[in-house]
Amino acid sequence: MYTFWNTLFFLLNGIRRSDPKLLAFMFLEAVCTVITPYLGMYLPKLGVDLVTERAGLQRAVFLLGGVTAVMALSQMAGTMAARAQTILQNRLRSHYRNRLFEKTLECDYEHVESAEWQKRYHEAAEMSVNWGPWSGTVMMSQGTVKTFAAMFSFCLYGSIIAELNPWLLAMLVSLSALHFLALRRAQKHEVERILERSAIQNGMEYIRTRASDINLGKDLRLYEMAGWIRGYFHHYRDAHFRLRQDVQRHFYQAALVQAATLFLRDAVAYLYFLWLACEGRITAGDFVLACSAVASFSALVTQVSDSIGQMFQALPPLKRMRAYLDAADEPEPDPAACPPAEGTPLSIEFRDVSFTYDQKTPVLEHFNLKIEPGEKLALVGVNGAGKTTIVKLLCGFYRPDGGEILLNRTDIGSYRREDLWKLIAPVFQEATVLPFTIAENVSLCAGTKTDRKRAEECLKMVGLWEKVMTLPSGMDTEMMRLEDEEGIMLSGGQKQKLLMARALYKDAPLLLFDEPTAALDPIAESETYEQFHQLSEDKTAVYISHRLASTRFCDRVVLLEQGQVRASGTHEELLKSSPVYAEMFRVQSQYYRKEAGVSL
Ligand code: ADP
Numbered sequence: 001m002y003t004f005w006n007t008l009f010f011l012l013n014g015i016r017r018s019d020p021k022l023l024a025f026m027f028l029e030a031v032c033t034v035i036t037p038y039l040g041m042y043l044p045k046l047g048v049d050l051v052t053e054r055a056g057l058q059r060a061v062f063l064l065g066g067v068t069a070v071m072a073l074s075q076m077a078g079t080m081a082a083r084a085q086t087i088l089q090n091r092l093r094s095h096y097r098n099r100l101f102e103k104t105l106e107c108d109y110e111h112v113e114s115a116e117w118q119k120r121y122h123e124a125a126e127m128s129v130n131w132g133p134w135s136g137t138v139m140m141s142q143g144t145v146k147t148f149a150a151m152f153s154f155c156l157y158g159s160i161i162a163e164l165n166p167w168l169l170a171m172l173v174s175l176s177a178l179h180f181l182a183l184r185r186a187q188k189h190e191v192e193r194i195l196e197r198s199a200i201q202n203g204m205e206y207i208r209t210r211a212s213d214i215n216l217g218k219d220l221r222l223y224e225m226a227g228w229i230r231g232y233f234h235h236y237r238d239a240h241f242r243l244r245q246d247v248q249r250h251f252y253q254a255a256l257v258q259a260a261t262l263f264l265r266d267a268v269a270y271l272y273f274l275w276l277a278c279e280g281r282i283t284a285g286d287f288v289l290a291c292s293a294v295a296s297f298s299a300l301v302t303q304v305s306d307s308i309g310q311m312f313q314a315l316p317p318l319k320r321m322r323a324y325l326d327a328a329d330e331p332e333p334d335p336a337a338c339p340p341a342e343g344t345p346l347s348i349e350f351r352d353v354s355f356t357y358d359q360k361t362p363v364l365e366h367f368n369l370k371i372e373p374g375e376k377l378a379l380v381g382v383n384g385a386g387k388t389t390i391v392k393l394l395c396g397f398y399r400p401d402g403g404e405i406l407l408n409r410t411d412i413g414s415y416r417r418e419d420l421w422k423l424i425a426p427v428f429q430e431a432t433v434l435p436f437t438i439a440e441n442v443s444l445c446a447g448t449k450t451d452r453k454r455a456e457e458c459l460k461m462v463g464l465w466e467k468v469m470t471l472p473s474g475m476d477t478e479m480m481r482l483e484d485e486e487g488i489m490l491s492g493g494q495k496q497k498l499l500m501a502r503a504l505y506k507d508a509p510l511l512l513f514d515e516p517t518a519a520l521d522p523i524a525e526s527e528t529y530e531q532f533h534q535l536s537e538d539k540t541a542v543y544i545s546h547r548l549a550s551t552r553f554c555d556r557v558v559l560l561e562q563g564q565v566r567a568s569g570t571h572e573e574l575l576k577s578s579p580v581y582a583e584m585f586r587v588q589s590q591y592y593r594k595e596a597g598v599s600l
Contacts, residue, residue, distance in 0.1 A: 002319040008311075010322060011140050018095035022088035025081045026145045032078030033149035038156060039071040041292040049285035089138045093129040096137055099325055100125050108329045109397035117327075124324040127198055127317030136317030139310050146307030154300050160293040161269075164282070168272060172294065175261040176301040182257035183302070186250035187309035194316055197243055204236040262298055269294040330399065332416055339419040340408045345373035346423060346509045346540045348394065352403035355393060363389045364563040366403070374538045378551030380581075381560035387544045389563075391514050394542075396420050425508035427499045427516040427532075433490070438468055439475040442501045447476075451505075458501040461535055467494060496528055504535060511541040522588070526550045548585045557581075 015022045046067060050060045104112075104121060111117040128136040162169040207229060210216050220226060270291060277287040340346060348371040355364045363386050371377050379387045392398050393405055396412050404411045412420055434441055442458055443450035455475060459465045471477040479490070490498060496516055503511060513532060529543060529550045543551045551557055552571040559567040559574065559581050567578035574581040 002322055004311075004315060007315060007318050007322065008140065008144065011137065011318065012144075014095060014137070015092055015141060018092045019088050022085060022092060022141070025084045025088065026141060029078050029081040029085065030145045030149040030152075032074045032081065033146070034152050034156070035074040036071055036078060037296060038153065039067055039074070041157075041296050042289065043067055043071070044292060045285040045289035048288050049283070052284050085141070086133075089133075089141060092137055092141065093135055096321065097125070097129045100129070100321070103325055103327075106329075107327065109392075109395075111327065111329075113397075120320060120324050120327075122202055123195070123198055124317070124321040126202070127194070128321040136314040136321065138314075140314035140318060143307045143310035143314060146303060147311060150300055150303040150307055153296070154304060157293045157297045157300065160289065161297065164276070164286075164290055165272070168269060171268065172265055172297055175265045176297070179254075179258050179261045179301050180305045182254040183251075183305040184309065186247075186254040187305070187312065189250045190247045190309075191313050191316060193243055193247060194313065197240070200236050200240050200243065204233065204240065207233045207236065258302070265298060266294065333414045336416040336419065337410045337414040339415060339423060340509070342509075344408065344509065345538055347371065347373045347406075347408055348510075348540065348542075349406040349409075350390070350393075350403070351406060353393065353400045353405060354402035355389065355398065355400050357389075357398075362563065364393075364400075367563060367565075369558065369565060371540060371542065374540055375556065376533060376536065376541045376543070376554045378543045378545065378554035378557040379560060380545055380548055380551060380557060381566075382584075383546060385560040386563040387546075387560060388514055390560075391426075391512055391542070391544065394512070395424060395426070423508050424510045424512060425503040425506040426512040426514065427496075427503050429515045433479050433495055433498065435479055437473075437476045437478055438471075438498070441479055441498060442475075442505050444502060444506075454505055455501070458504040459498075461504055462497040462500045462531065464494060464497040464501060493524055493528070500528070500532060500535070509539055511536050511539050512544075513542070514544045515546070522547050522549065529553070548581070548588055559584075 012023070015026075043064070046063060049055075050063065055063075100121070132138070158169055158173070161172060211220075211229065213220075216225075220229065273282070273287055273290045273294075276282045276290075277284065282290070348369075350367050350369040353364055353367045354362060355367075356362045367386075367390075369390075379390065381387055389398075393400055394412070396415075396417055399413060404413070406412070407415070407420070407423070437447060438459075439450050439452060439455045440447055442455040452475065456465065459468055459475070468475055468477075499516055511532070513529070525545070525547060526549055529545070530553055532541070532543070533553050543554060545551050548557075548571075555570070556568060557571055557574055558565055559578060561580070567574050567581055569577060575585060576582075
């Protein structure tokens with residue numbers, strides 16, 4: 001699907017979109033790269049001709065001066081074009097970096113959860129844009145210029161030699177082809193190992209960043225992990241060194257072939273030119289020109305194979321980047337269903353829903369569940385029962401393999417994703433506190449767009465306002481110690497409250513709580529959930545927990561087991577009707593009694 005030619009075209013298109021001046025400079029450099037050495041090669045012949053013709057000083061100065069001046073101009077223009085390209089190549093990398101960033105920001109959540117996708121992103125970003133001059137984008141654009149110039153020069157010098165003897169040209173081309181193939185073999189080997197190199201570098205980078213990781217810092221010291229971590233670092237460093245050595249070995253072999261072909265080529269060609277000159281078949285000037293053409297011809301082989309090699313080296317990274325950028329997301333429904341009117345309490349229905357992540361183990365099979373408008377529902381069950389999966393499906397992050405999920409009797413697949421997401425205010429287990437101000441962390445938008453009054457109200461509702469007022473900059477205090485020296489770090493419980501304030505600020509008709517309190521102790525979780533409950537008003541709310549006591553207040557508790565509803569009813573009903581629920585509750589309640597002497 002991604003061939004050399006369409007990838008080259010993809011890049012040229014990217015250049016055109018990022019800054020078309022780069023194309024102009026590439027062309028200028030290619031032209032100058034042909035002209036400068038050609039004139040350099042022609043100059044000695046001109047000198048010899050002028051001497052043998054006994055030309056006048058004025059004519060000699062005029063001709064030699066003229067050619068030298070053009071050569072100097074072309075040299076200067078070529079160098080300036082190359083320099084100008086380095087700035088524009090940065091712009092090109094930035095253009096693709098933006099595209100990768102946009103894709104990552106907008107792609108389906110399904111991709112974000114996939115390890116394969118994360119790997120693809122790192123490979124695409126690292127090798128295509130983040131490796132500076134060795135990035136795929138830069139190498140391909142440089143390779144294009146050099147290949148274009150070298151091929152053109154190849155034909156130019158070839159025509160000079162062919163005029164003397166076409167057979168000589170055939171021999172030179174054959175020997176050059178041998179050299180070319182040896183070089184390409186080495187380069188191909190380098191390309192084959194490029195992914196390995198990327199994996200090693202990623203590993204090294206991971207270990208390097210862990211050394212300064214704030215979260216690992218304490219464990220690293222107290223568990224004396226430094227030696228272990230250092231061992232890994234050295235492992236990657238040595239692997240990198242070995243890989244480079246292996247790549248270089250292939251280039252040494254190519255250098256041997258180069259020496260042998262060079263010797264044969266030059267020996268035959270120069271002897272032949274000498275014979276022609278002695279026989280009087282060519283002038284002294286032509287002899288000089290022919291010798292220079294052969295020498296340049298030899299140098300060109302290396303240039304052509306280097307530049308083609310450079311392009312082929314850039315190919316895998318660029319292909320990976322294209323695959324990442326082209327990865328298909330679920331199409332938006334057309335026409336899209338209108339979202340429920342604001343303020344309408346939501347009803348939810350899972351109707352005969354089946355779902356698997358990996359096409360192997362089903363997580364849900366013919367799952368049915370109805371949640372009435374304004375109902376407070378608890379989804380409980382052991383880890384792995386499928387609670388989070390239900391939430392992910394409800395948020396439209398994954399599509400069910402069978403059945404349908406209805407929101408106010410409309411399949412969620414027929415809502416535009418943005419419309420669907422507007423209806424849901426979630427609080428997830430993975431706390432996403434960002435290094436911005438407290439107010440921004442509540443509103444999740446820029447400070448200028450934040451409704452400060454509402455943010456204050458929400459912080460008051462969750463009981464965090466008093467803490468905020470003790471901070472020097474109040475709601476404008478930066479969270480975490482990233483950029484701001486004054487930045488604060490909240491305790492686990494305070495963080496939960498902040499996330500709660502965020503959900504309230506969004507004021508969506510459906511509240512989802514996916515064990516955001518798992519890091520808290522059972523009593524704190526229970527209290528937090530009750531607080532949520534009091535604030536949730538007439539909104540539909542789904543509470544997830546594996547601790548049964550936390551969700552006793554709910555209108556209905558659904559006990560999940562291996563993706564199936566095992567029991568359903570109020571807490572009290574289930575204690576009586578479901579022995580499994582009653583047993584789980586009995587076992588868990590011991591903790592509460594032990595920890596706080598609370599009677600349940
Ligand atoms: P719960 O929330 O009840 O702990 P989950 O819904 O997270 O359960 O998981 C249900 C099952 O799905 C588990 O067996 C889990 O290993 C599997 N699972 C969850 N997420 C993924 C994923 N992204 N890819 C593959 N399997 C997954």
